[in-house]
Amino acid sequence: MFEKEQQVIEEKIQAYCVENDIPLVELKWQPIPFSGEWGISTSFFATAAAEAKAGKSKGLPVPARAQEMAEAARQFIGVAPGISHGEAVKGYLNLYFSTAEYARRVVDTILADGPRFGAGHPKHERVMVEYAQPNTHHSFHIGHYRNTILGESLARIVQFAGFETIRASYPGDLGLGVITVLWAYEKFYKGQEPTDIHERGQWLLKIYAEATNLLSEKENETSAEKAQRETYDGERREMYRKWDAGDPAVRQLWLETRAWSLEELRDILMLMDVQIDVWFYESEVDEPSKKIVDELIARGIASDERPAGPVIVKIDEKLGLAKEKYRVAVILRSDGTSLYLTKDLALARDKFEKFQANRSVYVVDNRQSLHFQQAFKILELWGFKQAEKCFHLAYGFVSLPEGAMSARRGRVVLFKEVYDEAIQRVLTVIAEKNPTMAAGERVGVAQKIGMGALAYSMLSVDNNKDMVFDINDALSFDGHTGPYIQNAVVRANSILRKSKIGGQTAETLGPAHFDFSLTTHEIELIEQMSRFSGVVQQAANEYRPLLVAVYAYDLANTFHSFYHAVPVLQTDDETIKMARLRLVASARQVLTNALNLLAISAPDVM
RNA sequence: GCUCCCGUAGCUCAAUGGAUAGAGCAGCAGCCUUCUAAGCUGUUGGUUGUGGGUUCGAAUCCCGCCGGGGGCGCCA
Numbered sequence: 001m002f003e004k005e006q007q008v009i010e011e012k013i014q015a016y017c018v019e020n021d022i023p024l025v026e027l028k029w030q031p032i033p034f035s036g037e038w039g040i041s042t043s044f045f046a047t048a049a050a051e052a053k054a055g056k057s058k059g060l061p062v063p064a065r066a067q068e069m070a071e072a073a074r075q076f077i078g079v080a081p082g083i084s085h086g087e088a089v090k091g092y093l094n095l096y097f098s099t100a101e102y103a104r105r106v107v108d109t110i111l112a113d114g115p116r117f118g119a120g121h122p123k124h125e126r127v128m129v130e131y132a133q134p135n136t137h138h139s140f141h142i143g144h145y146r147n148t149i150l151g152e153s154l155a156r157i158v159q160f161a162g163f164e165t166i167r168a169s170y171p172g173d174l175g176l177g178v179i180t181v182l183w184a185y186e187k188f189y190k191g192q193e194p195t196d197i198h199e200r201g202q203w204l205l206k207i208y209a210e211a212t213n214l215l216s217e218k219e220n221e222t223s224a225e226k227a228q229r230e231t232y233d234g235e236r237r238e239m240y241r242k243w244d245a246g247d248p249a250v251r252q253l254w255l256e257t258r259a260w261s262l263e264e265l266r267d268i269l270m271l272m273d274v275q276i277d278v279w280f281y282e283s284e285v286d287e288p289s290k291k292i293v294d295e296l297i298a299r300g301i302a303s304d305e306r307p308a309g310p311v312i313v314k315i316d317e318k319l320g321l322a323k324e325k326y327r328v329a330v331i332l333r334s335d336g337t338s339l340y341l342t343k344d345l346a347l348a349r350d351k352f353e354k355f356q357a358n359r360s361v362y363v364v365d366n367r368q369s370l371h372f373q374q375a376f377k378i379l380e381l382w383g384f385k386q387a388e389k390c391f392h393l394a395y396g397f398v399s400l401p402e403g404a405m406s407a408r409r410g411r412v413v414l415f416k417e418v419y420d421e422a423i424q425r426v427l428t429v430i431a432e433k434n435p436t437m438a439a440g441e442r443v444g445v446a447q448k449i450g451m452g453a454l455a456y457s458m459l460s461v462d463n464n465k466d467m468v469f470d471i472n473d474a475l476s477f478d479g480h481t482g483p484y485i486q487n488a489v490v491r492a493n494s495i496l497r498k499s500k501i502g503g504q505t506a507e508t509l510g511p512a513h514f515d516f517s518l519t520t521h522e523i524e525l526i527e528q529m530s531r532f533s534g535v536v537q538q539a540a541n542e543y544r545p546l547l548v549a550v551y552a553y554d555l556a557n558t559f560h561s562f563y564h565a566v567p568v569l570q571t572d573d574e575t576i577k578m579a580r581l582r583l584v585a586s587a588r589q590v591l592t593n594a595l596n597l598l599a600i601s602a603p604d605v606m
Numbered sequence: 607g608c609u610c611c612c613g614u615a616g617c618u619c620a621a622u623g624g625a626u627a628g629a630g631c632a633g634c635a636g637c638c639u640u641c642u643a644a645g646c647u648g649u650u651g652g653u654u655g656u657g658g659g660u661u662c663g664a665a666u667c668c669c670g671c672c673g674g675g676g677g678c679g680c681c682a
Contacts (some may be wrong), residue, residue, distance in 0.1 A: 033625070043624060049662050062662030090625055091662090135682075175682060282682090310680040324608050330680045340682045369610055370677055396611075397676085426644095433644065449644085460630095461619065464611065466675070473618070473631085477644050480619080480630040487644050495641045550620065553629080564637095564646045584641090606644070 001106065001530045002097075005082040006040065009095065016076040017047075022069065025050045031527060032094050036520025038527040039083075039096035044069040048091070066091030099523065103514035106530045107579075110586040111507050118532040118593050120162030120540070128166040128351050129155045131363035132269065132276065135172040136261035137181040139198075139205040140268050141412040142469050143365070143398040143405055146458050149599060150395055151363040152274045153459055153545035156597045161540030166355060167277045170347070171265065173258050174282040175340075176236075177208065177407075179243060182253055183236040184211035193260075198416045201264030204257065209410035244337060268415060272451070273599060278355065282343050289346035292382070293332045301381050302331060310334045315377050329374040344375045345382075352386045359389045361543065366394035366464065393543050396466035413469060422450030422475050429477060430606070437605065445603040449483050450475070452600040456482030459549040459598050480553060482600055485591060488556035488563075489602035492588035495568050499581050506585035512578045521562040522583060528555050529590045536597070545598065552594040559587045 010027055017024040025046040032039045044066035051057050057065060070088035077086060077095075084098045110117045131151020134144045152167070159165035172178075184207050194200045215232055218225065242250040269276065293311055296302035302313045310333050315326035331342050351360045362372060372392035379387035399405060405412045426446035430437055437445070457474040461467055477483040496506055532551070539547040568584055571577040595602055 028624095030624090041625090045624070045662060052662080064662095066662080092625065133682095172682060177682075305679095312679060324678080327608090328679050333680045335680085337680090339680070365676095366611065367676055368682085371682085373610095394611085399675095429644070434642075465619085466612075468618095470618090476631080478631080479644095481644085483644055484630095487642080491642060491645080493642095498641065546620085550629095553620095557629085560645060561647090563641075567641075569641045605642080 001109070001533065002040075002082065002102070005080070009077060009080055009083070012077045012080070013073050016073050020072070021056065022047060023050045023054055023056070031531060032096075036524050037096070038099065038102070038523045039094055041092050041094040043092045044073070045091055063091050099518055100513070100515035102530075103518065103522075103526050103579075103583075104511060106526050107514075107582050107586045108511050110529060110589050111582060114589060115593060115596075117589060118536050119160050120533065120537055123162040123164075125358045126164040126166065126356060127158050127359045127361060128168055128278075128355060128357040129158065129361045129363065130168040130170055130280075130351075131155075132169040132265070132274065133171060133364065134261075134265060135175075135177060136258045136265075137173075137178045137204050138208060138261070138407050139202045139412075140265060140415045141405060141407075142415055142418060143412075145415045145418075145454070146395065146398050146467070147363055147365065148269070148272060148274060149455050149458050150393075150463060150545060152272065152599045153455075153548070153597060154361070154363065154393070154543055156599060157536060157545060157548060158540045158543075160597055161536050163540065166357065167275065168280060168351070169265075169269075169276040169278070170280040170282070171262065172282055172340075173254075174286065176240065178254070178258075179240045180211045180215070180236060181208045182243075182250065182257065183232075183239045184208070184214070185257060186239075186253060187235070197260075197264050197267050200260045202414060202416070204261060205407060205412070205414075206410065209408060212408040271419065271447075273601075280347060280350075282340075285343045285346040285350065286338050288350075289338050289342040290332070290336075292345050292349070293338075293342060296331070296378070296382060299382075301378075306334050306336070308334070313374075313378050313381070315374060315381070318381055319377070326374055326377050327370070329378065331378070341371060341375055341378075344371075345379060348375065348379055348387070348390060349384065352389070357389075359391065360386075361391050361393050363393045363395070365397045367397060368392075369394050391543070393463065395463035398467050398469050400469055413471070418454065418471060418474070419450065421471065422454060423447060425475055426450045426453075426477070434606065441605070445606055448601055448603045449477070449486060449606060452482030452486050452595075452602070453477060454482075455598055455600050456485070456549065459545050460553070462546050463544070482595075482598075483606070484560075485552050485556040485595060486600070486602040487606060488559045489588055489591050489595070490604070490606045491563050492559065492584050492591070493604055495563075495584050496581070496588065498569060506578075506581040509578060509582070512582045513575055514579050516573070516576050516579070519562075519566055521558070521566050522580075524558050525555075525562050525583065525587060528558055529586060532590055532594065539597075548594055548597045552591065552598065555587070555591055555594065559591065562587075 006029060013027060014024060027042050029040045029042050032041045045062060048062045048065040048069060052062060067088060067090060070091055070093040073093050074086040074088045082098055082101060083095050086093060086095045129151055132148045134140050155165050155167050181204055189207065194203050215229060239250060243254060293302060297304045297311060302311050304311050310330045313329045313331055315329055316324050329341060330339060332338060351357050376387050376390050400413060423446045426449045427442060430442055430446065453475050499506060535547055535551045539545060568580045571580060592602060
């Protein structure tokens with residue numbers, strides 16, 4: 001936020017080094033990492049080490065020489081604009097800001113920029129983020145939720161950082177699993193249909209689990225049971241064949257039941273405040289993907305082993321690798337039908353060519369790492385330049401305390417169940433903690449808090465870590481949680497609500513003066529808020545919503561401490577009161593902006 | 607066999623080459639006639655799985671080993 005001042009100082013340090021024949025390596029600035037102190041610092045270790053290597057050192061150990069340089073640089077810089085004083089400590093040069101001036105500038109900027117505070121400059125680059133890829137004919141479970149909240153948060157962060165952003169969903173509407181549901185529905189449940197959107201979606205999952213059970217080989221099964229099972233399987237295969245041949249009745253049934261799943265999905269996305277820009281369906285890239293296979297065969301990249309075997313790409317061999325790494329990938333079944341991998345080839349191309357993406361991020365769990373490595377390598381072999389702009393953002397999969405989730409066995413935790421439970425639990429807490437809250441307001445508040453708790457529990461764990469979903473942890477409202485951060489916003493609100501002065505609010509009152517003795521709580525608050533845009537950029541560059549989640553918590557923590565220790569409305573001095581009111585309004589704004597990047601909104605009261 | 611991910615306080619997790627490895631939960635001791643106690647303050651708790659290496663400096667990078675999980679020719 002203070003680029004100009006920083007640049008002036010950098011130039012001075014560079015001048016100092018030139019004058020003294022010091023090979024300056026880098027100037028990496030970081031905030032002074034001590035709470036309640038405000039400024040920037042840089043170390044001289046790298047430069048001192050470089051000097052020693054170049055044989056220019058005077059025989060001093062690196063740390064001592066770094067300290068010497070820091071001290072000399074401090075003296076050389078002397079008086080710099082915006083800097084109150086400097087100090088050289090343990091090889092670091094610490095420069096402290098002129099508090100009053102910066103405090104005012106930070107607060108004024110936040111209140112002027114409002115919801116845009118922290119946003120990056122336009123990057124003139126378009127990023128497509130693909131997430132929310134549940135299979136149809138199943139129901140949306142808590143693993144899909146991790147995927148979706150991660151993708152949505154990433155999309156918001158990338159967009160806020162200044163990239164043009166396209167949100168893409170890719171439901172799996174094809175394959176044996178889907179056909180299994182169609183078969184069982186037609187055979188056992190035809191004509192039935194629950195009316196509620198969620199009941200209907202969940203019912204399909206139940207049918208799937210039942211059907212899988214009927215079709216699985218049992219231990220000690222009798223010959224009659226075996227015959228029964230094989231008959232069923234034959235019927236299912238026949239259903240698949242009909243689908244592939246475009247049989248109107250089967251296609252009609254497929255579209256109808258698919259719509260049930262998609263309606264449920266859209267309803268959940270609405271609850272999550274997710275708006276998808278582009279819907280891809282596996283069924284739509286099915287045909288185009290087969291054409292790519294033909295081309296790969298024609299160009300000798302793929303080997304066609306039909307009819308005895310499938311169409312394969314021997315990736316390691318093509319790359320001339322000695323050890324097996326990308327293996328052999330099957331890109332077309334021997335019967336000519338496409339696979340998941342086949343379709344991803346066509347989809348990748350469409351993303352860049354039809355939607356003019358410059359980068360393509362796939363938010364998919366880490367069990368599919370090999371799949372994407374293969375897909376990207378095949379694209380590369382095919383000569384598709386943008387293959388290098390494809391990035392698989394892998395995240396650890398979600399399991400349950402009793403083991404992995406399994407749709408087949410019906411052992412899943414559905415998102416909707418957790419959502420309903422969340423609201424019930426929050427309503428209980430409201431009844432206990434805020435009994436005066438208006439009845440009509442409670443459900444809306446409960447939704448925000450419940451969703452905040454859930455979202456934060458997912459986003460506050462780094463994406464590459466596997467996670468065991470425990471509903472009690474996920475719906476905790478104390479400590480390191482979403483509601484803790486929401487509560488900071490609510491407390492700020494409460495102060496501001498009571499602060500109205502002649503119809504004016506803290507935002508509309510003019511600039512406040514901070515030239516009084518600030519407490520460490522105030523300094524820390526201002527320091528953290530000034531770092532927000534840097535956090536956004538880093539999170540966008542590294543595709544890591546976690547960084548924003550951590551930031552939001554730290555800021556809320558600082559605000560809670562401030563709230564407890566520093567009086568605002570009870571301050572007698574009007575100047576200080578104004579300044580603090582604007583500080584509170586700023587904190588509320590930055591917290592709100594950060595929460596928004598996590599797809600969390602704070603209620604007005606809680 | 608090959609390959610990917612993980613291992614940090616009793617538990618769940620931060621810190622990804624820099625200053626004193628930090629939070630939450632659990633435990634202990636305090637704080638509501640004072641802007642919302644879903645909060646605040648204090649405190650207990652660490653040989654960062656292990657052995658080497660690189661570096662002025664390693665939880666972080668490299669190699670080996672141990673432990674856990676995932677993936678590997680016609681599932682998605």
